[in-house]
Amino acid sequence: MPELALRIDERRLLKEIPFLFQSFEEALTELVQNAYRAGAKTIELAVDHDARTLQVADDGPGAQNPEAFLTAGATGWTDTLVEPAGLGLFALLGLASDVAIESSSMDGSHWRVRLAPSCFDGAPVAFEELPQAGWAGLRIAAQLKPEARMDAKFRIAGYEYDQRTFRHHYPLTVLLTETRMGKTTREEIPPDPLSDTYVDTPVGRLYRQHLGGRDLRLISEHRVLSAHNAWHAFNQAIDRCRR
Secondary structure, eight states: OOOOOOOOOHHHHHHHGGGGOOOHHHHHHHHHHHHHHHTOSEEEEEEETTTTEEEEEEOSOOOSOHHHHTSTTOOOSOTTSSSOOOOHHHHHHTTEEEEEEEEEOTTSOEEEEEEOGGGGGTOOOEEEEOOOOSOOEEEEEEEEOTTOOOOOOOSOOSSOSSOOOTTTTOSSEEEEEEEETTEEEEEEEOOOOOOSOEEEETTEEEEEEEEETTEEEEEETTEEOOOGGGHHHHHHHHHHHHO
């Protein structure tokens, strides 16, 4: 019998990736996470519900290699990071009909790419090399599809049971500009405070936060975990480490 191994149909998988991400809030979270991992201190998000557009700008180092940036799984992050799949950008591409990405680095690298849904079927990505810009960071402009819902928890209204916004606990400044029905608001969305109950694991620090009563939530790599069935085991691990 021949030796068997797991394989991936790369072309088929590429076509299916847009269907893995259908949440606008998840796409925003992924963009904030990417900015933090790249070393950005500030990320600006402009959400226009009327024009159905999203503009993003961070002050990170930029991406020197556009090919690696557009390759699913080629994150550039270390293997010790939680969920280092390299699919942050693809979370947005599944919701948009047109995405322009511009990157500039202080070493002089400056480029822009434009993507459309046809790129998932193998169509070439429009690439443009630009003159040195004198700034560093990543800028994204996206036109959302008509059927894409632009729902996200941007802020906490008074006391809420689950006090979590799309930006989770990432320690960087998030500046939000939101336009809805002709009215524009601008504000800073501060990081949700972390508790002082945590345990260090091989993949980073894991926090436990009480929501009231016996309800708990777990935060790993500044992000609230959604794996409810794993909470009991994680809490037992935290309790053991605290003894």
